[in-house]
Amino acid sequence: MKIFQPYKNIIASALNNDSSGILSKSFSESEQSIKMFSVKDYETYKTKLSKPDDLEIMARHMGVNTFSDQKVGQHPDFIHLKGTKEKEYHNIVSVFIDVKGSTNLYKKYDNETIFIITDTIQLLGITLCKIFGGFIHRLQGDGLFVYFGGKEVNKKSAIIQALTATSFFNSFLENDLKHLFEMHNIENIRTRIGIDFGDDSDVLWAMAGIEETSEVTTVSLHTSLAPKMQQYAENNGTVIGKNVIDFGQLEKILYSPIEERRYIYQDQSKGLNYGQYKFEWLKFLKQLNYIVTSNIDGSIEMKPTSPNYLDGLGSAAIKPIAELNRPWLKRS
Template sequence: MNIFDNYKNVIRKAVENDPIKSKQTFSLNESLLDRNREFLSSLKNELPGRELSEDMKTLARGMGVAVTFDYQPLGSHPDFIHLKGTDMVEEHWIISGFIDVKKSTRLFNRFTKGTVRLITESIIRASILAVNLCGGYVHRVQGDGLMVYFGGKSIDKKKAVEDALKSFSMISYFVKNDLKDFFEENGVQDIHTRAGLDLGHTNQVDWFYSGVGDSGEVTTCSLHTSLAPKMQANADDNGMVVGHNIATNLGRPKYFEQKTKEIHDYEDGRLYHQYNFDWERYLVDIGLAVQNHAGVLVLTLNAFPDPKRDSRDLYPIASKSKPYFSRCTQGN
């Protein structure tokens, strides 16, 4: 299954037609740059918008998501938008997440800023797709990264934890598996994601409007919102670090490795711990990935019986994952 192929193909075309890459010089004349700007403007139209590709629709159906879902407005969690412009404060649990692409500034050493802009836009759009497919809310776009919330007033807390881990795992997969080799083939080394996630319980989170007039946003005040970006900074390359509240709510210790250094000291004898999260193992175990014959992770959906899934939606996915497909058909 190739749900990120449209994003990857736009990046590939932008890189292959980049005038700096083709000429290996930074002294480019304006006419050449103008032609490249026109090409990039046309190429941007190939990025998926609100309409999902067939592979995306198949994945959405298999995950139990309507293929007509709409993207949520930036920074507008529907359960708390009524706080905008008011002095009201509400307590409610939420999962805060931060993910971005590290060392992406190296792209400027190889390509024009127009190409870098389109690469960044492709990664951001793919990330927004993964967040929305998994029921999350993009709060803010920060360069080539996202601040995201998962959860809400009508959402089960454990399910929100599972959805947050699933979403960030898919984004990590995209950069590590779909983009890494292509970037390295074009002289860009060590581009990777880092992610951090933490859960603040209801008595640990204030929702409120921060700012003046239109210069503000509905946001959260919580230790755990503040800790999520710190965990991101502590993640390994292509890694994800989560807080103790996430680990205990998922209830599957095999995915978590406690880091030697705590993420927060309450200064009263209590310590708050952080954990490396094995997102690749998690994707396989929840049926969103398999290993191919070469041991490479492939995004897919398994076909184990599930009353919420329609086998007609799963067949086209399983058929594209040969090791898995052969295993499935042997039982028929």
């Protein structure tokens, strides 16, 4: 998708730092050093990376309240628990994003190049989650643990926001990055995502640890299940718990049972068989009012999100949009 082009450009530049000699053997040593995309270069570009405007507008239209000035492990709605023995119950969506495949990069790239690639991917994940109301609770290697929801967010909205952010992230890994890695004949970095929802009576918020080695976190079956669910996800796929379906009021076409292990948690004493499901993130994205699908190749792009976008525009400006939706439109 075009909205991810700045992130894609950085990764493409880093992938050209091929230390195996396949891409660089025709250059002299001095020419190779000039062509290397360094961490210093990355830091310059990184500071200029902005949140995609179209996605921010989309989030506002969805009524998303973002958490600004985030500090990892300090959800603003529960930070008052920091340094106390107090406990509080409140619903939350737990999202575990696991990024796999970076180990394969060591066959061709040095540590600095691998850092550029993996940090850019993680940075996009952080950006997408923050745009759609997520709170970054923890960085876990290349991956993320994120909460969606809070005291000013209703349950269904929190779930839809989590599904939206992670679906865009899946799309980036499955489409934009996949083609880049294929060009360099290396195994693609991929993601697996687990998402579950715990209701008010199921999620305990409290301070874990002591003094400065502490964080405000949750104790809940559903917090624990999100990381377990990602293990059953396909590459660039998402697995969701039954609560996500029920509280998110998802249509049946958007999920199907995980046949390998239909119940991610069972407690016979309580008669509990808690199901996990494959989430059809591409179908979900295509249903959004903000997405346009090409009838030519099935690719997806953002619609112009400004309500006044077409005001005063002539046919020349509208034509690129029409071409995506009307394959019979004649092209000059």
